């Protein structure tokens with residue numbers, strides 16, 4: 001789960017990155033510090049520069065992102081206060097990818113997790129969520145990890161129950177070429193949702 005800057009520019013935006021596992025947080029920390037042997041995110045940053053098409057040198061984007069990533073915090077999306085204490089200031093925007101459904105035993109838990117992470121957003125804040133549709137497991141090395149299989153209506157219902165307004169909802173069915181043995185994902189959803197300005 002990553003909490004970050006909003007779609008419209010704000011002065012001096014900061015990015016707060018979070019993960020449940022210390023090993024994952026340490027890996028990210030190594031990248032921020034530029035340590036040798038850290039995971040190399042540069043192909044992804046180069047790709048983003050390419051699709052943004054602004055001619056920004058990728059090294060500049062990487063440098064800026066490193067500078068903005070000030071906090072890497074432990075999180076548990078199953079807690080009402082996922083960070084252990086309210087995020088101060090609350091986030092303008094929140095990005096979560098393939099997390100909530102992968103760590104929830106059932107749809108009710110997915111809905112509660114969405115409500116919990118939504119509490120880190122300011123009123124009017126934006127959530128960008130990507131996740132798996134119809135997935136029941138994925139393999140991480142030798143481990144077979146369960147996933148709650150969701151359909152589009154499950155995601156829409158959970159967003160509405162958590163008080164979000166859906167601004168954009170897209171999904172695609174996994175093309176056969178991308179179906180591999182590491183999971184049984186049927187599709188992917190992309191959501192832009194917003195918390196109401198009041199309440």
Ligand SMILES: C[S@@+](CC[C@H](N)C(=O)[O-])C[C@H]1O[C@@H](n2cnc3c(N)ncnc32)[C@H](O)[C@@H]1O
Pocket residue numbers: 001019020021024075076077078096097098099102103
């Ligand atoms: C399927 S991975 C997705 C990772 C990454 N966001 C991505 O898109 O590839 C699920 C992530 O959820 C994290 N996780 C596990 N339990 C969690 C919990 N209770 N609260 C928050 N994150 C959790 C794992 O450490 C892992 O990084």
